[in-house]
Amino acid sequence: MRSTQFKNGKISGFTLVELLVVIAIIGVMVGLLLPAVQAAREAARRMQCSNNLKQIGLGLHNHHDTFRHLPSNIRPNAVSTVRIRWATFLLPYIEQNTLFEQVDQNRNWSDATTDPATPARTPNRTLFGTRIPAYECPSAPNGTIVDGAPAPETWAPIVANGDYAGFYGVSPELQTLGLVDPASVGVANGALSKTARLNFRDFTDGLSNALHLTESAGRPHVYRRGRLVITAAPASNNRVNGGGWCRPASELNVLRGASADGVSFPGPAAINVTNGEPLVTYPHPFYNVDGTSQIYAFHPGGTNALFGDGSVRFLSASIPIRQLAQVVSRNGGERNELE
């Protein structure tokens, strides 16, 4: 039929059916490709996140080589109320030495004043509003300045966020619930400490069997299973206590877990269920002035984790809390059943 049309030297164009078929094929191909493109973008972000953790891990080892101890959340000797997080002491080892040199280590991270002897200095609070790309997971929804000090003033967003945090220990509640090995339990057996300057000698389970840092993203807003449920706002304590990369309260505190829907604490679900317990009263009866965060990454299926030996692994959200507690504890002498 078509050949007769060509015989007359006239091109009639496409029929409606041909057009529809072509459009349908294009539609199907776009439908197939679009999720693949999105997945590739997320995979790239996850790789960048794991690279951030790798850089932090190298920095931690370099810090240990220099000072013979890991950067710690211990209160500096100067003033008892001064609190400075490991992330601040790590700055010179991730190419942020200029920022580190401006920090006044005799003042708290939230201090808005400067030493009268050097009035030209920038107050710590302003310095900690600086975003550090290595401390942020690219998959996480980060604002410019999102976390603040819960006391003595009214909470307001003043400092920049960091998405990486570690554990002080494993909550003894989990032993009563029969969810972890008794050897894993301890409030000060994690890779981070607020009372001591840990060094590699303290990791008696072996550095490769100790979880050093993992993700807790989206703070101080409360996320549960991918949904934003509470937005942090001034004049309300309904938010996760934690988020700012300079705050020692941004640590994951003790491994506690949650119910499967992330509403009730403690519980058997520990990864990607919720990014923390909403702080209702401050100081909190259980957490006191420390953080209420939980492991939470915006990567589908799990979270990136840095181990003591500097390796970065992906922890699946389905790993039992018993196995997680085995790597959170650095000195329990228990088996590492992970992998």
Next chain:
Amino acid sequence: MQLSNPLPSRSVTFLAIALCILTLGCQKSEERVATFPVSGKVLKGGAPINYATIVFHPVNASDTATEKPRGITNPDGTFQLTTYDGNDGAPAGSYQVTIQQWLTEKPEEGPKNRLKEKYSDPKTSPLTATISEGSNDALTFSVD
């Protein structure tokens, strides 16, 4: 392009079988036991206590690693139990009950149990409870 021919029944059967095989493993593997709402109160010397962790240990549990119903008291001493999702209650049955109160008074020390040790272990705890099908909302536990 003729679509008027009905699909042969053989290929329909084949498609159905293929679909069944492809979706194998898609069902939820997690098995949940039916739970019933449980609430109550914890008193110490007659007064309600805040932030007491209450755990129900099944008496006839074949597997000790199963999720235990648990709850934490509010400032007025009231609690609700959670087994799988928040405040969903507990499966019916009889339980040994343990109560601990993990409070952090000094941040550098971390949480410590403020109640007597005998309430921490289901073997030594004098507290028991029976959960029946339906609503259980008048449980009161007293500790000294």
